[in-house]
Amino acid sequence: MKKAKKIKHSLYLIVALAMLVYALPLISFSGGWSWTSAFGVAWALFAFLVIGAHLHYLLGVDEEKQKTLDRIKAEKLRQWQLKWPEEKQRSQEHM
Structure with a gap:
């Protein structure tokens, strides 16, 4: 049971990291702050929060x-x- 939970959290961590690696280069700040860039920053912060939660669980x-x-x-x-x-x-x- 414990191993299945660790595998699940590892999978979710990998997915969150992959989404973050894909999305970070697409967030543009060249035009200054806009609703699009603000959304991108908020989304990235939530992604880091998810990654941190899974790391917290995996590290025990x-x-x-x-x-x-x-x-x-x-x-x-x-x-x-x-x-x-x-x-x-x-x-x-x-x-």
């Missing part, structure tokens, strides 16, 4: 964060399980 930045969160959750669960017998004992003493 989220995996490190997820591992850290999993360790924290496991520690909290362990602490809660250690606390459980104490609370059970206290409730029996009050009865």
